[in-house]
Amino acid sequence: MTLQYSTLDGSAGDHPPVVLDRREGPYGEVVLRRHGGLLQIIANGCFLMDTSDGRSERLLVDAALESLDGDGDSNDGGDGAGRSVLIGGLGVGFSLAHAAAQPRWERITVVEREPAVVEWHRDGRLAPFSAGALDDPRVSVVERDLLAYLAEPGERHDALCLDIDNGPDWTVTDDNSGLYGPAGLAACRNRLAPGGVLAVWSARPSAGFEDALRSAGFSGVRTLEVEVTRGVPDVVHLATKAA
Structure with missing residues (x-):
């Protein structure tokens, strides 16, 4: 299945990249740089994301909510309100801004392990892309490693929307x-x-990860695609926990 979303304006053009900030974080070097009209986040020399688009990051949130709306669960009173989502990875803020724009998310937890990324949103450099969502009273930001945070006992969420890598592979x-x-x-x-949805962003499909989801006891495993200008589509892997 291929989803169509509008593309944000912006392009790297022919300008050389300019480093705006470089930090040695708890997991290595993290860099914010400008390339033409785009801002980019680089971790340990690996390109993570930029501000050129955001379609697949918004799909990550939309697909989770749509899956919950269609699960027949009546715990929310039938109107979709009262949902809780955990967003793994703040990045440039597309997923968070999109979730905060949807009133049906009553609680939004963002887990980001790089303090510099959170600071870039708070000091204004990435703030336009998170659209003030860090100040939303429904939003809480946790500066932790995602896997360590998930492994601890804690609040259960209706959706986990994870985007911390270029994909499982x-x-x-x-x-x-x-x-x-x-x-x-x-x-x-x-x-x-129970009945919650796991959504995982990836820069390319992974049949092996689909198999891993099924082996881990998830049902309804499926992959949604978002066409990109060049190369293979971005994808969102979706899976549901039994009710």
């Missing part, structure tokens, strides 16, 4: 691979409410 750091294996997926399942 293309992680930013080696230890992130644990999120996509049996232990990490078990932690995700434990942090979901």
Whole structure:
């Protein structure tokens, strides 16, 4: 299935990239740079994301909410209100801004392990893309490693929307691979409410990850595509915890 979303204006053009900030964070080097009209986040020399589009990041949130709306669960009174979502990875803020624009999310938790990324949103450099969502009273920001946070006992969410790597087969750091294996997926399942939805962003499809989701006890495993200008489509992997 391919989803169509509007594209944000912006292009790198022919301008050389300019580093705006460079930090040595708890997991290595993280860089914010400007390339033409775009802002980009680079971690340990690996390109993570930029401000050129945001379609697949918005799909990450939309697909989770649509899956919940169609699950027949009446715990929310039938109007979709009272939902809780955990967004793994703040990034440039597209997913958070999109979730905050939807009143049906009553609680929004963002887990981001790089303090510099949070600061870039708070000091204004990335603020236009998170659209003031960090000041929304429904939003709480947790500066932690996502896998460590999920492995702890804590609040269960109706949806987990995870975007911390370029995909299950293309992680930013080696230890992130644990999120996509049996232990990490078990932690995700434990942090979901019955009938909850796991949504995972990826820069390319992963049949192996679909198999891992099924092996971890998830149902309704499926992959949504978002066409990109060049290369293979971005995708969102979706799976549901049994009610």
